[in-house]
Amino acid sequence: MGHNSCNILSSAILVFTLFILISSCDKSDPPSETEPGKIIFHFTHFNDGENLEYDTMKYTNAAGNNYLVNEIQYFISDVKLHNSDGGVKLIDEWNDIYYVDTDIESTQSWQVYDPIEPGNYEKISFTFGISEEKNQSLMFLNPPERDMFWPEFLGGGYHYMKLNGKWFAEDEVVKPFNFHLGIGQVYSGGVIEPDSITGFIQNYFEVELPASSFSISEGEIINFEIRMNVKNWFNNPHVYDHDEWGGDIMQKQDAMKLGCDNGQEEVFSIHELLLISPPGK
């Protein structure tokens, strides 16, 4: 009797101990029955059909300005997948503002955390810049996003984009330009002084990527390239002339308006990349 009870007891303790070992040292979840799809966005920068070359005065815009590009830094936010039944999925809602920097390779690839439900999607859209509701000062305390802050006097929050370069000006001098987009200001009496500001203009805009319908199946990983055609910031529908607007435009709403209008037309496009991505990568 005593021996049997010992066996039962020892077995019970053995089971209990194994349970403790497993439950305390192994937290892995059981495998899910259906495997969702995954999306990876790759941000690339072009001038028409060619990969952008930096610091080379080889480009010409519609105004006839010869120019070079030194660096581009920008935010896109609220990336949405629109499915065929009218539903919209906001990607990575908990981290919905994404920073891209041509000098920082790690920012040029965004592995979307959210699982993507298999099915057909009609289009992809995003906000260029940051919406008024979300564009709050001091929300980015760490670099590199921090260095995009937009001064309080000019509306606060963050730059939507810094596109820095140089152009060969009409007086035959190479001059820097800072094509910076963000919150615009309304100045009374045409006096460009912070004391004259009577209001602010939210210049962020939505981009609906053309030809962005796609299907994703169970476990599929799709690599999308979101391509910026730099030239079109200056070409269409408005001709943006660096000689007219000069080196800085943060306090020139008319110039930023041209840029933002152009940004909605043919600057961004999407392409599916045929990359072989191992699962989980």
Next chain:
Amino acid sequence: MMNWKIGKLKRWNDGNSGKNYCIHLFPVFLLILLSFSSCNKTNKPEPFEPTPYEIEIPYGFPTQLNIPEDNPMTVGGVELGRTLFYDGRLNGRSHPDSMMSCATCHQQEHSFEIGTSRPHPFGITGNPTHHAMLPMINLVWNPGYFGWNGGVGTIEEDVLGVISDPTEFDSSPEKVLGTIKSIPGYKELFVNAFASKEITIDKIAKALAQFVRTLISANSKFDKYMRGEVQLSPEELRGFVLFTTEEGADCFHCHGGFGNPLFTTNKFYNNGKDSVFTDPYDRYFVTGDPMDKGAYKATTLRNIEFTGPYMHDGRFETLEEVIDFYSHDLINTPQIDPLMHHIANGGIQLTPNEKSNLIAFIKTLRDEEFLSNPNFSSPTEFP
């Protein structure tokens, strides 16, 4: 739960068939022991653990600190570093005329640089350093680009460089280590810092780096303005507007502001000082990119009024000279940074009144608490 199990086993051993129970229960007992040894180490006596040093993040400052994983901050490490920082025997020499510590040049009243008394500081041999000094201020937020050209990756690496640099300590790790080891009182400080009596040159560098990482300035008038505690004067406010507007002086793209209270991006720019670049130790020296010729770090503007002379070569003695340069004397070259968009006009073209306002704002970055904080000062006693 552990006591409960032990109690049960003891009771069973008290019975008549204790031996059998032991045989049957031995593997179970072993498993239980294993379960605790694999997941819980509380059974062993705890070794001495140095007290961690916590850095409080000031309002608006970055939350990411650059503290190497192999050199966690400890209260003892900071105290050891502070003692070494001010100890004249640190350079491994013992003659009273040849002793030198970090504090010989990094003086608290000058925001831990030397000020204008020695535009080009020189070390023990009298040879001048390659560049003017940079202040030691808020370096715990430097992302790993130390010095004017960003060629030094960590403070620890910088310390080791100073020891051997002929323009600074002109010593050797062996001499420094030998001297510090020969001072009996240091053993206890190393134990408090690193839980070990062993003294190494790496630990000396780590302790110094820990102390330097505590040198935080975050209580200037501008900080108080950010926190809503004070208002800036009309002149200072006009200067702040100039500082942060493109049509004004446009300092903020490189030097920060409300959104970046470090008042530096810690990035490198060719700011239009020269037409020919002869300094072999500019940013180009580090990157090899020809566009980086003549580029240097944008220094923090905190306590800048105490850290002249200015620029990498100390060419300007006063803030007024610096503002005049940015206002009228910029030189356009292919390497000029695109952010210097006022270059076509030779500069930002400030009026005398605007210059005065701008300097008034820059002086709101004066942090007198930093300059006199006793935690940053020399200890009263040395080992």
